[in-house]
Amino acid sequence: MSNIVCLHGKSGLPSCPAGPQGLDLRFSVTLADGRSVTARRVLVATGLKDVLxxxxxxxxxxxxxxxxxxxxxxxxxxxxxxxxxxxxxxxxxxxxxxxxxxxxxxxxxxxxxxxxxxxxxxxxxxxxxxxxxxxxxxxxxxxxxxxxxxxxxxxxxxxxxxxxTRMEARTEGLDGLKLPVEDLPGNMGRRFASGMAGTTEVAGVWVAGNATDLAAQVGASAAAGALAGAHINSMLATADTNAALAATPAR
Known part of the structure; x- marks a missing residue:
């Protein structure tokens, strides 16, 4: 799998179904091999690095x-x-x-x-x-x-x-998202700030696992990823329904 070189929100991409409040969220991911892929939503599960x-x-x-x-x-x-x-x-x-x-x-x-x-x-x-x-x-x-x-x-x-160790969320290639980060007390580490189900202040971006919960072990990280994925899917289902409704001719 290619490494992510850069991930950022990008305008001017092909249209996709509008989400709640008419948001048409798209993201562009540039890979190390030069390819570029796009997505409507992003889940960051990059884990952490231990600083010795x-x-x-x-x-x-x-x-x-x-x-x-x-x-x-x-x-x-x-x-x-x-x-x-x-x-x-x-x-x-x-x-x-x-x-x-x-x-x-x-x-x-x-x-x-x-x-x-x-x-x-x-x-x-x-x-x-x-x-x-x-x-x-x-x-x-x-x-x-x-x-x-x-x-x-x-x-x-x-x-x-x-x-x-000091634990720090892996942020390589994610600068374009401008995700908020926070330091833990006692120089314990730095993580991506998140809310319920891994939501962030950046619309359309979720975080899960050690990227936001530095102490989570495998079971907790997997559960957080599943919860975030379900939340994303629910949001996309609502966006698709809203788009279909908007495209339906009035009777």
Whole structure:
């Protein structure tokens, strides 16, 4: 399937049945192979991208020994030497969740302050705290993740690094739609703003799945897409009926 290069509303296209309030909505999609297709309505389901901290060696292990979700990856990393690479306040809760999966958990603060109450709670759960910043991820001879090197030169052995990524909706090629976006609190991520059934402020455009609900897993994303699709179909059915009625000679 060709990638979308550009998607935007476009005037001057062949006529199509008018929707509610006489709106004749058309969109043009330019594909990477040069082809162009048009549509009366658009459903954006581009998903999201995870933005990792800029720590050398981290991205190379993403999706294998570098993970982000205890519910997605917990079974595979259970009982391993796990390190939490702090990215913000959300990483504190992250630590308690991964502590349920291992007896050996280390929390790397990365310069983010931990108050005394949190340090006390970590101590109660035997979560080791390392305040010296991580300089890079180091590998074993076989290429697997071996641990992290701190800025003081010390290497802390870890088999898994858990990191709360910043999640951002994929927006490539969609600038022409001018969809409103919003940032989540705590630098958690950026998503397309949406209302009921995935509607947006841009007439004729819906969003679904991780493009608007950054925490949705596969089941929730699929359900959101089905709901948006049904809503679009209902709107088109009304538009077609309105157009047919307008074209019927008066009796």
């Amino acid at each position: 901290p800029e720590v050398p060696g981290l991205a190379e292990h993403w999706g294998q020994s570098v993970v982000h979700c205890p519910y997605c990856h917990g079974w595979e990393v259970r009982d391993e030497l796990i390190g939490i690479l702090a990215t913000g306040p959300a990483s504190i809760g992250h630590a308690f969740l991964f502590r349920q999966l291992t007896e050996d958990l280390t929390y790397f603060t990365q310069g983010i302050d931990l108050d005394e109450e949190t340090r006390t709670r970590f101590a109660a759960r035997n979560i080791r705290i390392v305040d010296t910043p991580v300089q890079e991820v180091v590998d074993n001879e076989d290429g697997t993740l071996g641990g992290v090197r701190l800025t003081d030169g010390q290497v802390v052995a870890r088999r898994v690094i858990a990191v709360a």
